[in-house]
Amino acid sequence: MQTQTLFDMSDRGKRCTGFSESDVPVSELSNLIPPNQLRDNAPLLPQVSEPEIARLFARMAQDNCNLDAGFCPLGSCTMKYNPKVQEFVAAMSGWALLHPDTPSEHVQGALRLMWELEQWLAEIGGMDAASLQPPAGASGEFTCLRVFKAYHDSRGEGYRSRIIVPDTAHGTNPASVARCGYQATVLKAADDGRMDLKKLEGALGEDIAGVMLTNPSTLGLFESDILAIADLVHSAGGLLYCDGANFNAIMGYARPGDMGFDAMHFNLHKTFGTPHGGGGPGAGPVAVKAHLAPFLPVPRVAEQGDKFDWDWNQPQSIGKVHGYYGNFLIAVRAYAYILSLGPQGLRRVSETAVLNANYVMDALATVYDLPYPGPCMHECVLSAETIARETGVRVVDIAKRLIDYGLHAPTMYFPLTVKEAIMIEPTETESKATLDCFIEAMTQIANEAHTNPDLLHSAPHSIHLSRLDEVNAAREPILRWRKEEVDQR
Numbered sequence: 001m002q003t004q005t006l007f008d009m010s011d012r013g014k015r016c017t018g019f020s021e022s023d024v025p026v027s028e029l030s031n032l033i034p035p036n037q038l039r040d041n042a043p044l045l046p047q048v049s050e051p052e053i054a055r056l057f058a059r060m061a062q063d064n065c066n067l068d069a070g071f072c073p074l075g076s077c078t079m080k081y082n083p084k085v086q087e088f089v090a091a092m093s094g095w096a097l098l099h100p101d102t103p104s105e106h107v108q109g110a111l112r113l114m115w116e117l118e119q120w121l122a123e124i125g126g127m128d129a130a131s132l133q134p135p136a137g138a139s140g141e142f143t144c145l146r147v148f149k150a151y152h153d154s155r156g157e158g159y160r161s162r163i164i165v166p167d168t169a170h171g172t173n174p175a176s177v178a179r180c181g182y183q184a185t186v187l188k189a190a191d192d193g194r195m196d197l198k199k200l201e202g203a204l205g206e207d208i209a210g211v212m213l214t215n216p217s218t219l220g221l222f223e224s225d226i227l228a229i230a231d232l233v234h235s236a237g238g239l240l241y242c243d244g245a246n247f248n249a250i251m252g253y254a255r256p257g258d259m260g261f262d263a264m265h266f267n268l269h270k271t272f273g274t275p276h277g278g279g280g281p282g283a284g285p286v287a288v289k290a291h292l293a294p295f296l297p298v299p300r301v302a303e304q305g306d307k308f309d310w311d312w313n314q315p316q317s318i319g320k321v322h323g324y325y326g327n328f329l330i331a332v333r334a335y336a337y338i339l340s341l342g343p344q345g346l347r348r349v350s351e352t353a354v355l356n357a358n359y360v361m362d363a364l365a366t367v368y369d370l371p372y373p374g375p376c377m378h379e380c381v382l383s384a385e386t387i388a389r390e391t392g393v394r395v396v397d398i399a400k401r402l403i404d405y406g407l408h409a410p411t412m413y414f415p416l417t418v419k420e421a422i423m424i425e426p427t428e429t430e431s432k433a434t435l436d437c438f439i440e441a442m443t444q445i446a447n448e449a450h451t452n453p454d455l456l457h458s459a460p461h462s463i464h465l466s467r468l469d470e471v472n473a474a475r476e477p478i479l480r481w482r483k484e485e486v487d488q489r
């Protein structure tokens with residue numbers, strides 16, 4: 001079945017809603033809009049009725065995997081169910097209809113919310129100051145590396161040019177390093193998957209600007225030598241960055257600031273239950289220790305007496321990293337999340353996330369390979385290397401077969417250091433029944449790999465689109481609808 005688009009359903013004269021005639025004369029418009037930006041012809045927009053459009057979007061939502069519909073154990077991504085109270089709060093007109101240019105005396109509530117959220121995040125991370133501006137985790141990394149650079153420059157140590165990144169790191173880490181004009185030194189992990197202290201010592205030097213570390217790592221392992229690592233980095237004059245994307249493993253139990261990290265980012269869309277994926281807005285607030293606070297992006301939200309205001313007077317700031325002050329309505333959701341859970345609730349999030357991951361790891365450790373023995377933190381990494389060798393079935397086949405069981409696949413082929421990697425993050429929002437159902441499916445699929453490998457090679461069998469050309473879809477995405485082009489395809 002070909003998926004229908006609004007354009008396919010379009011017919012002249014169909015309408016969702018009626019607008020009255022514009023009372024702004026066209027001559028007036030051409031005064032307001034530069035003539036070269038005025039179009040000669042009306043755009044060819046689809047013309048459809050409201051029931052058609054409502055049903056199309058409902059159908060597309062059902063066709064897509066989504067967290068209101070089911071489990072999505074994508075490791076490292078933290079795809080958890082988002083409580084509806086956050087949507088309710090963010091939809092309140094007092095927040096939702098604010099214009100970012102409104103004078104600060106009229107938006108005291110919004111400023112206070114941002115200020116308090118910054119305080120809370122700093123507290124939860126063991127840091128001294130925060131900024132909500134970066135719109136994603138990767139952007140938080142970039143922001144903090146620029147802060148590192150500004151810090152070193154301010155001390156006359158602008159010659160520091162290298163950032164050390166473990167080979168298990170998320171791809172955004174080396175990318176952020178490069179974007180900041182630094183060179184990445186990639187460090188191979190020790191046999192137990194953790195940072196190799198000897199190798200770290202060897203890689204440090206006068207030209208080191210900093211080290212980026214994910215704790216717990218993308219292997220779901222806690223860096224137990226973190227205090228020694230922090231000492232080593234600091235005595236070489238470097239700064240230590242925490243990729244906080246996996247913060248839901250330790251939130252309420254341990255704080256990067258206490259481990260010796262100088263800066264970190266949070267993924268509100270992972271840890272704090274704000275929407276994740278679908279191309280919508282995210283947020284990657286950063287938090288830093290006091291010595292880095294002067295370099296944070298402007299404007300800062302400042303408490304002045306009993307009022308809040310924008311503070312632009314930060315001469316050492318790296319400047320702006322996003323329009324206005326980041327994705328405000330995402331901050332509203334995270335604020336509601338923290339407020340509704342409270343300190344004990346945030347601890348429970350981590351406890352349950354770690355418990356769930358260990359439960360799944362334990363149950364599947366005899367079915368798949370377990371490259372790094374547990375206990376794990378919030379996610380576990382298995383491997384299908386033995387199954388692949390014995391049956392020719394690869395992880396992608398297992399992932400596709402899971403669709404027939406009505407389940408979204410875990411992350412596959414990441415981290416890059418593990419062959420046939422299957423990275424499972426159940427998250428704290430899933431019940432034991434859901435986890436058991438997933439374990440059962442993964443176990444049956446492992447059996448099928450031995451008894452009927454072709455069934456897996458040709459999976460999925462239950463949906464109308466099966467093996468898509470994902471590489472081409474990413475490299476040559478078709479982002480516009482043209483009738484002639486559709487007819488040709």
Ligand SMILES: *Cc1c(COP(=O)(O)O)cnc(C)c1O
Pocket residue numbers: 076077136137138139170172173214218243245246267282284
């Ligand atoms: C998701 C993730 C990131 C990047 O976060 P985005 O919000 O997707 O930019 C960085 N590091 C780790 C470990 C992650 O899991």
